[in-house]
Amino acid sequence: MSAGTGDTAPARAAQPSAAANGDAQPVISLRDASFGYGDKRIVMGVDLQIRRTETVALLGANGSGKSTLVRGLLGVCEHLGGQVDVLGRPLAKFSQRYLLGYVPQRLPFTPTTRATVSEIVAVGRIARHGLFGRTTARDRRLIAEAIDIVGLGDFARHDVSTLSGGQQRRVLIARALAAQPEVLVMDEPMAGVDIANQHLLVAVIRRLVEGGATLLVVTHDLAALRPVLHRAVTMEAGRIASDVPLPPVTAGAFDALTGEFDGAPGELPGHCHDVTDLSGPPTGSLLAPVYSPGGPRA
Incomplete structure (x- = not known):
């Protein structure tokens, strides 16, 4: 199942122009914020705003x-001081945690865990309707669409191991x-991750x-x-040391930076043989309500 349309997209900047709009609605706002454990402050006096449709790298040793x-x-x-707002609400009153989607480094399962790709992705819908909620046809459609967006439609029934x-x-x-997060x-x-999968x-x-x-990406690999990326925020000793905008990268420069593989579109060398079409932005019903201000959250 292809993730894209297969049409050749015109050359364009990899970053949407909306992200450069300084009037865009902030989805994360920190003012003199501190976090830590118990009474020990690890992060202190942080001022940071991330606006809707921005992609921000969070760097630091x-x-x-x-x-x-x-x-x-x-x-x-623990939130130990300052003001923190997430999606326009104070952090203490922000109860819809699924709207802040989290992608960890690895699957939180042992190598002996047996689950298909669809079963793992379905966990995202549990965040929406609870552990004992009934899986609907809409849930199944959104699960399939999420798998398709990341180019794994042909692997939906494969064991993740x-x-x-x-x-x-x-x-x-x-x-x-x-889970249809907003961030x-x-x-x-x-x-x-090997170089071939980094490209994907x-x-x-x-x-x-x-x-x-809207993305906040913790990374060592800028x-x-x-x-x-639109911005690079660097932390040192629990504080923000720098917060700099990054100039747009054109589609041509994107291809030069990420490289080109020989062979059929999407075909990778070595053990990575998933043939996927990831050209152009995703289409369908999943992203529209997720990243549109005031969109449905059900």
Whole structure:
């Protein structure tokens, strides 16, 4: 099942122009914010705004505080001071956690866990209607669409343990998308992924960006993600050391940076043989309500 239309898209910037609009609605707003554990502050005095349709890289060495900042937004560690608003609501009153989608580095299962791609992605819908909610035809359609968006339509019934690390990472993106979040937070999407799957991951992220996604990406690898980023925020010692805009990357430059493979479209060398079409932004019903201000949240 192809993720794209197969039509040749005209040359265009990899980043949507809407992200450059300074009047765009902020979806994450931190003012003098602090996070930590118990009474120990790890992140201190952070000012940061992420606006709708922006793609922001969060950089920093181990121990710089970037993971604690993300955990604070997700409600995993404690908010110890300052103002934090998520989707226009104070963090303490933000109850619809599924609207802040999270993509971890790896599947939280043991190697002996047996589950298909569709079963893993279906967990994203549980966040919407609860553990004991009834799976509807709409749920099944959205699950299939999320899998298609990340280019794994032909793998829906495959056991996730048989997939490569890069393919598993795309399963995690699909699981987050199935919950219809308004912001996606990705934790080191390129870590431990071979170069072929890095190219596919960047292509998936590019499709989301062109579809109007809002992304916060924790990464050590700015170069691999550079074509799909609008800003780079660097943390040091629990504080923001720099916050700089990145100039747009044209479609041609994107291809030069991410490289071209010989052979059929989507065919990769070595063990990665998923033939996918990830050209152009995704189409369908999944992304439209997710990234449109005031869209449905059901």
